[in-house]
Amino acid sequence: SSCSVGPSDYDKVKIFITNILAFLDVGPEATHVGLLQYGSVVQNEFSLNTYSSKVVVKAMDHLATGTMTGLAIQYTMETAFTEPEGARPADMHIPRIAMIITDGRPQDTVEEVAAQARQAGIQIFAIGVGRVDMNTLRVIGSEPHSEHVYLVANFSQIETLTSVFQSNMYYCDLGNHGCQHDCVSSPESYVCRCTRGYDLNRDGKTCSSKFITPLVSLLYFYITV
Numbered sequence: 001s002s003c004s005v006g007p008s009d010y011d012k013v014k015i016f017i018t019n020i021l022a023f024l025d026v027g028p029e030a031t032h033v034g035l036l037q038y039g040s041v042v043q044n045e046f047s048l049n050t051y052s053s054k055v056v057v058k059a060m061d062h063l064a065t066g067t068m069t070g071l072a073i074q075y076t077m078e079t080a081f082t083e084p085e086g087a088r089p090a091d092m093h094i095p096r097i098a099m100i101i102t103d104g105r106p107q108d109t110v111e112e113v114a115a116q117a118r119q120a121g122i123q124i125f126a127i128g129v130g131r132v133d134m135n136t137l138r139v140i141g142s143e144p145h146s147e148h149v150y151l152v153a154n155f156s157q158i159e160t161l162t163s164v165f166q167s168n169m170y171y172c173d174l175g176n177h178g179c180q181h182d183c184v185s186s187p188e189s190y191v192c193r194c195t196r197g198y199d200l201n202r203d204g205k206t207c208s209s210k211f212i213t214p215l216v217s218l219l220y221f222y223i224t225v
């Protein structure tokens, strides 16, 4: 939301965000999503626990100020990804993903805070638009950079990244969707799979041992007889 972003560019970013959000399965047991914009200050638009179903990006005012990227990353790490704001406890190992869109040179230092955020377990995608220094994006984004760092020429080009994210952010990368064993992404959705020796139950999520269930029925049969 820096002042170098024009009004029509700002709208293009909003459309890009809306398109990415439309693809996500948002829910209490599925993906949680938050949005913040930053210029010289960080402004929270909605938190990870604001929406429990379809997200609506309401009227958002362009701050049109500076480019405090480091501050935004710090806020993401220290505030946005906390349990009061809707992050799940770390021991649930739900992936924490931050997508940062920037068009300019940060006015603060980003290297250290970005490294801290990645170390804290946040996977960072860095998207640069226009004259952003590729090195800045690299110090922000997670490894491998080929999957996490993107640079496009202008805001009209940002929409070309929608499909990149739709095919790269596989459903199961965003959480295991309540699968007891394995979550397997498909192009449109996901399916739960069970490890060897187990069958998927009718709920499509939990697994039962192939061995125990027949044994229980057999015992039951024996007792009844």
Ligand SMILES: *[C@@H]1O[C@H](CO)[C@@H](O)[C@H](O)[C@H]1NC(C)=O
Pocket: 153, 154, 156, 157
């Ligand atoms: C955006 O960048 C593309 C690719 O470099 C170029 O073809 C297009 O004319 C640019 N659009 C604007 C509005 O500058």
